[in-house]
Amino acid sequence: MSMFEKPSQAEQELKWAKIWFKQFSHFHKRGGKANWDFSPDDVILFLRSKRDQRMPAWKRMKILKGLLVYRRFEQELPIDPFSFIVEKMKEIVANERAKQDGYDTIEDVVGVIDPTEPDAIQQFRRALRKDGMRLQTERSYVGKVKAFMADRGLRCLADFASVRASDVEAHLTDLAVDGNVAASTQNTAFHGLLKFFTLVLKRDMGPIEAIRASKGKQVPTVMSTREVASVFEGLEGVHLTIAQLLYGCGMRISEAIRLRVKDIDFDNHLIEIHGAKGGKSRLVPLPDELVEPLQRFVESRRALHEHDIANGTASVWLPYALHRKYPSAHREFRWQYLFASHRLSRDPRTGERHRHHIHYETFPRHLKVAVDSAGIDKHVTSHTFRHCFATHLLWSGTDIRTVQELLGHSDVKTTMIYTHVMNRPGVRIVSPLDRLSEATGRQPAGKSYQEGRIAYAAG
Known part of the structure; x- marks a missing residue:
């Protein structure tokens, strides 16, 4: 598990993966067989049935992700053959969200993008807006990606072809060690880069084991x-x-x-x-x-x-x-x-x-x-x-x-x-030091000082 994931996230995902696989296998009359090597066509038929039941696209996407989690971690089978379904479902979710919000097309959601910015940042802004991110979140994530580009000497989208998890890991470690940033700042940088990899580069960032910025209980x-x-x-x-x-x-x-x-x-x-x-x-x-x-x-x-x-x-x-x-x-x-x-x-x-x-x-x-x-x-x-x-x-x-x-x-x-x-x-909680003073009959130092001030003023 990545150091940046919540401890219970993987358990929750696997729990729902098992629930969806059970429904999926019963739909295809497989009797819940755990070792069933299902195909992309099987998944498409199941998702279509949920669509016909008027299930929203975002929930069908959750089902798809659940089935892939089950296939990868329970069955230990490859999920690459299903990548085209994931990309199609992302498009369906985005278009459905746009129409629900009153837009005619998904491009209407984006708004004005500054053409003078690097192409990587322009695409990132467009993807974040399609994904429904708030303007403040967009500004924060874009700022972290710009800082990463400056740190690694990246100027355009093509330069990201050689960027790997090790580059992200080194950048996050530098933030904690040399930058001495707060844990929340490092986490924002991580999530901003994760969004960039997912929405723009459309590939997995990989496991990150960077040194974490410490954050105690405040x-x-x-x-x-x-x-x-x-x-x-x-x-x-x-x-x-x-x-x-x-x-x-x-x-x-x-x-x-x-x-x-x-x-x-x-x-x-x-x-x-x-x-x-x-x-x-x-x-x-x-x-x-x-x-x-x-x-x-x-x-x-x-x-x-x-x-x-x-x-x-x-x-x-x-x-x-x-x-x-x-x-x-x-x-x-x-x-x-x-x-x-x-x-x-x-x-x-x-x-x-x-x-x-x-x-x-x-x-x-x-x-x-x-x-x-x-x-x-x-x-x-x-x-x-x-x-x-x-x-x-x-x-x-x-x-x-x-x-x-x-x-x-x-x-x-x-x-x-x-x-x-x-x-x-x-x-009021009484300190052990005050109790000791009461037990020994000694006056607290602060009290003697205050009485001295009063006597001096009277004199």
């Missing part, structure tokens, strides 16, 4: 309620409201600035969060403290939208090609971003002009000033408010499963990290 920074209040005092306007959303609802900064007008349900005191990490959606309670400020932002946003309509510039970016399914939705007020930018911007993929949300870097700059003004020496970021939200809820006795749902975590083990702060209000 304890999240948590502010006290007093510190949170002091940070709020240093913020105002839209930045104060965003900070209150982060702390009051446990949002990520990307979720807060991407809120649309329709996502705020004032009657039911709920906020809908869409397109969160992993493409998930969730509901969080709307704090009473934020009802009045958010209503004011909705009204000011309405005034800006009416101004855009009068100028003929009213437009907002819509996900999943909704602008094709609902041609007028991009001009409707409900779809507009609540925290809108003061100027129009051009979509980097389509070239169309929209009024987007405020930039990601705007809030962190104001937050840093507020933290410095409050005299807080902790490393406070936008995500710290999410840590505070979870930790303070657990302090108040909220069930950890409830906190898990509010944060949108798939596994409660992720939420368990917020049980790290033991000195919660009313449950």
Whole structure:
């Protein structure tokens, strides 16, 4: 197993491979014989039957991969004769996804590609967009592939003909040893190169045994309620409201600035969060403290939208090609971003002009000033408010499963990290050093120093 795979990934794949092979063999009346050397025609007939049952293409692709995993690892037979089926299924999946998103052809998904970039990067961008990758992920992966090309002296797609797993392994090792990068940076580089090999080069990268960048368990920074209040005092306007959303609802900064007008349900005191990490959606309670400020932002946003309509510039970016399914939705007020930018911007993929949300870097700059003004020496970021939200809820006795749902975590083990702060209000842990001082009757050094300061000031 590769060092970069999750420990349970191979076991899960083999488990589903056995399930699909059992269905496959019963379909062909083979009685589940484990040693049956099936042919490509047998697989095509089975996949066609699933298609006739209206099974989506992405699921038929999972069946195909499962059968190949079974053939390779259980039967120890070659899978090369089935490569043409895999390529055809990839094409079917891409076309089906494009039509579901409202595009006429798969090329409509791609958008504008910079012709001045190397051909390898152009093809990589095109493949990532067909694969449905987010723009941020695309930028990250492209940056890692560009760094790899610079490191190995590669200029075009043809130069990759001689690139092997050993080159990738050496590059990842250099990142860890010479670059001293974080484990997440090295992992991103690995997954970016893996995507490039899969989508562009269309070949297996091979096993990678690079030296890993170390990443220990990180304890999240948590502010006290007093510190949170002091940070709020240093913020105002839209930045104060965003900070209150982060702390009051446990949002990520990307979720807060991407809120649309329709996502705020004032009657039911709920906020809908869409397109969160992993493409998930969730509901969080709307704090009473934020009802009045958010209503004011909705009204000011309405005034800006009416101004855009009068100028003929009213437009907002819509996900999943909704602008094709609902041609007028991009001009409707409900779809507009609540925290809108003061100027129009051009979509980097389509070239169309929209009024987007405020930039990601705007809030962190104001937050840093507020933290410095409050005299807080902790490393406070936008995500710290999410840590505070979870930790303070657990302090108040909220069930950890409830906190898990509010944060949108798939596994409660992720939420368990917020049980790290033991000195919660009313449950203070006494250090053995303090107990020793009490037992021997000695005063703590800090207490004597403080009393000395008071006596000196009185004198």
